[in-house]
Amino acid sequence: MHTIVESESTPKADGFFMPGEYEEQERTWMLWPHRSDVWRNGAKPAQKVFAEIARTIARYQKITVGVNSEDYAAVNELLGEVENIQVLLMEYNDSWIRDPGPAFLVNDEGEVRLSHFHFNAYGGFYDGLYFPWDKDASLGMQLSQICQVKRYRPDDFVLEGGSFNCDGQGTVVTTEMCLLSPGRNPQYTKDQIEEKLEQYLGVEKVIWIKDGIDPYETNGHVDDVACFSAPGEVCCMWTDDPSHKFYQACQAAYETLSTTTDARGRRLKIHKVIMPSTSVYMTAEEAESIDPVEGSLPRTPDDAFEPSYLNFLPINGAVLVPQFGDPNDTQALEDIRAAYPDREIIGIHTREIIYGGGNIHCITQQQPKARVKR
Numbered sequence: 001m002h003t004i005v006e007s008e009s010t011p012k013a014d015g016f017f018m019p020g021e022y023e024e025q026e027r028t029w030m031l032w033p034h035r036s037d038v039w040r041n042g043a044k045p046a047q048k049v050f051a052e053i054a055r056t057i058a059r060y061q062k063i064t065v066g067v068n069s070e071d072y073a074a075v076n077e078l079l080g081e082v083e084n085i086q087v088l089l090m091e092y093n094d095s096w097i098r099d100p101g102p103a104f105l106v107n108d109e110g111e112v113r114l115s116h117f118h119f120n121a122y123g124g125f126y127d128g129l130y131f132p133w134d135k136d137a138s139l140g141m142q143l144s145q146i147c148q149v150k151r152y153r154p155d156d157f158v159l160e161g162g163s164f165n166c167d168g169q170g171t172v173v174t175t176e177m178c179l180l181s182p183g184r185n186p187q188y189t190k191d192q193i194e195e196k197l198e199q200y201l202g203v204e205k206v207i208w209i210k211d212g213i214d215p216y217e218t219n220g221h222v223d224d225v226a227c228f229s230a231p232g233e234v235c236c237m238w239t240d241d242p243s244h245k246f247y248q249a250c251q252a253a254y255e256t257l258s259t260t261t262d263a264r265g266r267r268l269k270i271h272k273v274i275m276p277s278t279s280v281y282m283t284a285e286e287a288e289s290i291d292p293v294e295g296s297l298p299r300t301p302d303d304a305f306e307p308s309y310l311n312f313l314p315i316n317g318a319v320l321v322p323q324f325g326d327p328n329d330t331q332a333l334e335d336i337r338a339a340y341p342d343r344e345i346i347g348i349h350t351r352e353i354i355y356g357g358g359n360i361h362c363i364t365q366q367q368p369k370a371r372v373k374r
Contacts, residue, residue: 010199012202013199016152033050055079061315067087088146119137119158123183167232177212213306276324280324282355
């Protein structure tokens with residue numbers, strides 16, 4: 001079984017690239033939450049939401065749910081008989097497959113490969129969120145073996161899946177706040193990081209947005225800020241309220257996207273997606289139900305979780321959108337419907353997921369359908 005492509009080769013050199021998330025998918029991947037130092041009440045409330053998301057995805061396409069050995073029997077009983085759901089024994093530290101998981105790549109000859117980047121739990125020993133992260137860092141190798149596809153492995157480049165978004169036509173969007181964070185790749189300049197993105201995602205142009213909205217969790221992942229929804233089209237976080245804490249960040253992101261072009265020279269059509277009106281906070285009782293464990297950051301009622309409707313998941317025929325019990329929930333569904341007019345827009349209440357520091361996009365990873373250019 002082959003796993004790693006020759007070290008001197010890159011996806012771009014071999015004609016591989018990451019498709020847009022709006023393109024046809026083979027399946028979705030998830031990991032079952034289990035850490036009592038991350039999820040409240042032994043992860044039971046979060047597990048109910050993960051199960052709802054898995055069942056919803058399964059109405060439209062296949063999904064594989066990776067489960068640790070301790071939970072395998074219970075999850076297999078819960079989800080194993082659901083059509084389109086595969087429950088698979090896997091090893092991982094936490095359940096954010098988007099970030100340590102590999103980027104699936106395709107070429108025009110019907111092949112699929114992976115880019116398996118390095119992972120250090122969002123900043124390593126500089127400002128990372130948990131330790132150890134060794135099993136998470138091996139997910140690219142695990143999926144390479146499970147899917148029986150080759151993977152590319154850069155020498156030392158740290159990159160999380162939620163920190164970039166590709167259009168499948170040569171463009172990637174990301175944030176300076178994350179990719180230039182000292183906890184990621186301090187050995188590389190911005191130009192060198194851009195070159196890594198181009199080579200390992202198969203793109204020609206990088207659009208840099210300055211800031212994300214969560215400097216303390218992920219150092220500002222772009223999947224809360226902007227994403228491509230179609231060729232030449234992009235969704236962008238937005239608020240008209242000057243008193244909103246992210247008003248300036250929204251204005252700056254919109255300005256960046258408005259004044260640039262994609263790799264094919266197109267001016268971008270921008271779909272504004274409203275921001276939630278406020279941050280999300282745990283109650284004291286909820287925070288106390290999280291186990292304090294050395295190596296993980298504790299949660300308190302003073303910690304602000306920054307929600308974004310942009311952390312949605314496009315799948316075949318639908319888009320799964322976070323809902324927070326916020327006054328702007330309904331407007332967000334309408335905004336996203338404008339960007340995906342031919343898909344069912346499904347709202348899912350995900351406060352339990354944001355308590356862990358992410359949302360629907362963060363806990364999933366799409367595997368694109370292989371394609372042949374005609």
